[in-house]
Amino acid sequence: MTLKNKLQQLSQVFTTLKNKLKTKLSSQSQTITQTQTKLNEANHKLELSLKETNENEKVLEQLLREFEELAKEVDN
Numbered sequence: 083m084t085l086k087n088k089l090q091q092l093s094q095v096f097t098t099l100k101n102k103l104k105t106k107l108s109s110q111s112q113t114i115t116q117t118q119t120k121l122n123e124a125n126h127k128l129e130l131s132l133k134e135t136n137e138n139e140k141v142l143e144q145l146l147r148e149f150e151e152l153a154k155e156v157d158n
Contacts, residue, residue, distance in 0.1 A: 083091075
């Protein structure tokens with residue numbers, strides 16, 4: 083095999099490797115983007131759940147105060 087043929091073969095192998103790396107990096111980037119999107123959606127759901135929990139807690143606190151007031155009225 084001549085030096086020229088070896089260089090051509092090396093160039094082909096390099097090009098193939100470069101293309102495989104680009105494809106793999108693109109795939110990994112897409113996976114990262116999808117994962118980030120899912121994480122953002124999960125965080126949003128958690129925020130909504132926390133807000134709802136806080137609102138429910140306020141309602142329960144108000145009900146507790148009202149029941150305590152009613153209990154005082156019944157005792158009098």
